[in-house]
Amino acid sequence: MTGLRRVIHGSGLRVANLVVSTVIGFFLMPFLVQHLGDRQYGFWVLAGAILGYYGVLDFGILSAVQFYVARALGKRDLDTANRTISTAFFTFAALGLLILLVTIVLAGSAERLVAAGSEVATFRSVLLIMGFGFAIGFPGRALLGAMCAHMRWDLVSQFNLGSLLLRTAAIVIAIRSGGGLPALAAITVFADVLAYTGYFIVLRRIQLPFHLSLALVTRPTFRELLGYSSFTFVAKIGDQLRFYIDGFVIGAFITVNAVTHYAVACRLATSFLELMVAIFGLLAPWFSLLKGTNNHLEIRRVFVFGTKLSAFSSTVVASLMIVYGTGFITCWMGISYLDAFWPLLVLTLAILIDVAQLPSVSYLYGVYRHRFLAYATIVEGVANVLLSIYLAPKYGIIGVALGTAIPLIAFKLLLQPVYVCRYVGLPLAEYYLGILGRPAAIAFTAVLLPAFFLSTTISSRNLLQIVALAGAQLAIATVAGYFTVFGKDERHTIVRVMLQALRPGDKRAVECLVPASQA
Secondary structure, three states: OHHHHHHHHHHHHHHHHHHHHHHHHHHHHHHHHHHHHHHHHHHHHHHHHHHHHHHHHHOOHHHHHHHHHHHHHHOOOHHHHHHHHHHHHHHHHHHHHHHHHHHHHHHHOHHHHOOOHHHHHHHHHHHHHHHHHHHHHOOHHHHHHHHHHOOOHHHHHHHHHHHHHHHHHHHHHHHHOOOOHHHHHHHHHHHHHHHHHHHHHHHHHHOOOOOOOHHHOOHHHHHHHHHHHHHHHHHHHHHHHHHOOHHHHHHHHOOHHHHHHHHHHHHHHHHHHHHHHHHHOOOHHHHHHHHHHOOHHHHHHHHHHHHHHHHHHHHHHHHHHHHHHHHHHHHHOOHHHHHHHHHHHHHHHHHHHHHOOHHHHHHHHHOOOHHHHHHHHHHHHHHHHHHHHHHHHHHHHHHHHHHHHHHHHHHHHHHHHHHHHHHHOOOHHHHHHHHHHHHHHHHHHHHHHHHHHHOOOOOOOOHHHHHHHHHHHHHHHHHHHHHHOOOHHHHHHHHHHHHHHOOOOOOOOHHHHOOHHHO
């Protein structure tokens, strides 16, 4: 019950964080462009793009910290948990030093990136400030992994939201006062370091005892972290090939103008993916903790319940996107971008099959079976590139969308369920028909039937009407799903947990996460 409450509470705050950051980004970008100018803002984007590649140096270690710490908590082995956190922390510190050295080299070559000599010094200072901040904040990723292992996404989201609001307010004040890019960089660094400091303070309160020491770093622990993280790293590369290569294919084999039209569809589909991951991408440490307690029956129960929730919720959102896709695109970008609807339809259906089974992905990471996921994702990514290149000249941006969708659907619908159900101990027929198919079918029906009747009485020609219609259908679908998708015990669980999630956060130590049957 505590674990489920934390998942729901954390999911709600993650969604709120995602919404707030999206809204702030929407308004902050024109503010910065207006005050800094196109050229200065371009330098900021360029610096961010360069530093963004530093994230690859994570090598998936954060996910490894989450797995090993959560498993240790399940075993009530705090010595192993502290050893894992310390080893990861100082490994990230070494990587941070590497980042700093690379940044110094890049800053020394700033004149090759910036043509105007008078702006070289500004761009160099921004790179150095951001690189230094990234380097000193990199060890904080180990603390973030430990917080996730404790299933305290609520606190992580609160720190991130506080950091975002503080950073935004400080940026607005600084820019209005005449500050330039260096001030923007310094504020960003300060806010990030403040969030990581908060993680450290909280860990000292929720993990008793909590020790962070170089003396706890061990070679076997380091090898364990690398063993787990290597497959996460491979999966990340596969994801890059799956979702972030289409624009290059369109630019090379269709036209550059088509990139913008496809980007409309891709942005909406990616937002759908991000929303579902924010809600349902939190189960991995719970599975790891249960693995530590050897509670296989509870693992299966969490998997089944989570898949029902994910399948139903994601189908509702996908159905609403399909029903109101043309109207939303018209209101948002204009009627000339309506050709983006068909790629949006293809991508939405493909991503639906992916996110409806997010508990399967969390399970694979949570019980150290993500090797299969890593290799399959790489194969899927390569197939995406090859199919997109083949279909783009024939079918345009729809062909590129199909190039992404076909391998994704084949893997997620045909291969992944077979592998996961084998280890969870579920019959495939029960999974396809009862756990995955039935909630999806009910959700699809609950959205489409009201859409047919509502669309005949209200014209969805403006954004306000679309939001009103979608909200009404969401309420109808939620009620229908509550009474038809879930059994009596599951409905009672949902109500109890939702009520508990409204209460103040649980301040007890790690043992509160262990199921009572294992205490």
